[in-house]
Every structure is written in C-alpha cells, then in structure tokens.
Amino acid sequence: MSRGSTLFLKGVVVLVGIAALAGCAVALPIMASKDAAAHPETAYMRYPFLAGSYALAVPFFIAMIQAFNLLSCIERNRAFTDKAVRALKLIRYSAITICAIIVLGVLSIMLFIHDEDITPFITLGIVGMFATSIIATFAALLIKVLQHVIAFKIENDLTI
Numbered sequence: 001m002s003r004g005s006t007l008f009l010k011g012v013v014v015l016v017g018i019a020a021l022a023g024c025a026v027a028l029p030i031m032a033s034k035d036a037a038a039h040p041e042t043a044y045m046r047y048p049f050l051a052g053s054y055a056l057a058v059p060f061f062i063a064m065i066q067a068f069n070l071l072s073c074i075e076r077n078r079a080f081t082d083k084a085v086r087a088l089k090l091i092r093y094s095a096i097t098i099c100a101i102i103v104l105g106v107l108s109i110m111l112f113i114h115d116e117d118i119t120p121f122i123t124l125g126i127v128g129m130f131a132t133s134i135i136a137t138f139a140a141l142l143i144k145v146l147q148h149v150i151a152f153k154i155e156n157d158l159t160i
Contacts, residue, residue, distance in 0.1 A: 003075060006071050006072075006074055006075040007075075009071050010068060010071050010072075010075075013064055013067050013068050013071065014068070016064065017061065017064045020057065020060060020061070020064075021061075024053065024054060024057050028050060028053050028054075029050065032046040032049055032050055033046070045112070048108070052101065052104075052105050052108075055101050056098055056101050056102075059093075059094035059095075059097040059098050059101075060094070060098065062090060062094045063090070063091045063094035063095065066087040066088075066090040066091050066094070067087070067091065069083070069087045070084055070087040070088065070091075073087070079146075080146060080149050080150055080153055081150070082150070084146060085143055085146050085147060085150070088139045088142050088143045088146065089139075089143060091135070091139045092135075092136050092139035092140055092143065095132045095133070095135040095136035095139065096132075096136050098128075098132045099128075099129050099132040099133055099136065102125050102128045102129050102132070103125070103129065105125065106121060106122060106125035109121045110122075
C-alpha cells in the first residue's frame with residue numbers, strides 16, 4: 001500500500017477520533033441536560049445514559065488507537081508481524097465489548113421503560129450489534145489469515 005493511502009487512512013482515523021472525543025466531551029453532556037430539562041419525569045436517566053455512552057467510548061477509542069497502530073505497521077511494510085495480529089485482536093475484543101454493552105443497554109431500557117414505545121431503541125441496538133459483530137468477524141478472519149501468512153513466512157525463511 002502506498003504511503004499516501006495509509007496517510008489518508010490515518011488522517012481519517014484521527015478525525016473520527018477527534019469527532020468522537022468532542023462528542024463525548026461536549027455534545028453528550030449538553031444533550032443529556034437539555035433532555036432532562038425538557039422531560040423532567042425521566043431526568044433521573046441522564047447519568048445512566050452518560051455512563052453507558054462513556055462505557056461505549058472506551059472500547060471505541062481502544063479500537064481507533066489499534067487501527068492507527070495497524071496502519072503504521074502497514075506503512076512500514078510490517079503488516080505480517082505479531083504486532084499487527086495483536087492490534088487486530090484488540091480491535092476484535094473492542095467490537096465484542098461494544099456489542100455486549102449495547103445488549104446490556106437495550107436490556108436495561110426494556111426493563112426501565114414500560115409506558116413508552118421502545119421500538120426505536122431496540123432497532124438502534126440491533127443495528128449497532130450487527131455492525132460491531134461484522135467488525136469482530138472481519139477482524140477474526142484477518143487474524144486467521146495473518147497467522148497463516150506469518151507461519152508460512154517463518155517456514156519459508158527457514159528453508160533455503
């Protein structure tokens with residue numbers, strides 16, 4: 001992969017990370033306080049919402065950092081190393097963690113909200129779980145392929 005492509009992808013990863021950080025630091029607290037002011041009967045849900053959002057942000061940022069590290073490995077022509085496999089494993093674990101947090105969030109919404117229509121929450125939860133499960137599956141597939149390539153490379157290096 002050319003240096004320009006990896007540089008572009010690194011820029012995209014950094015911009016997505018900055019946007020997510022701005023959303024977590026600025027937009028989420030403002031949205032939660034505005035919703036609490038508009039709906040005082042559900043104002044008690046502001047802090048669980050923020051806690052769940054920040055719990056989702058931690059594995060997301062871990063995955064973004066590992067994606068940046070993986071792009072650095074590719075840029076240095078070290079894509080077929082254990083460091084790349086480790087980065088992909090952390091991305092897979094982060095996606096699985098995000099999926100689990102979404103499941104817990106949807107289940108808690110189903111437990112606490114009885115009078116309102118919760119179909120949009122369930123739909124968003126299913127879409128989020130589907131997207132993160134695709135990422136986890138793709139990362140697992142890449143891990144298997146990289147491990148086979150690394151084993152083949154080691155075997156090939158040992159033969160003359």
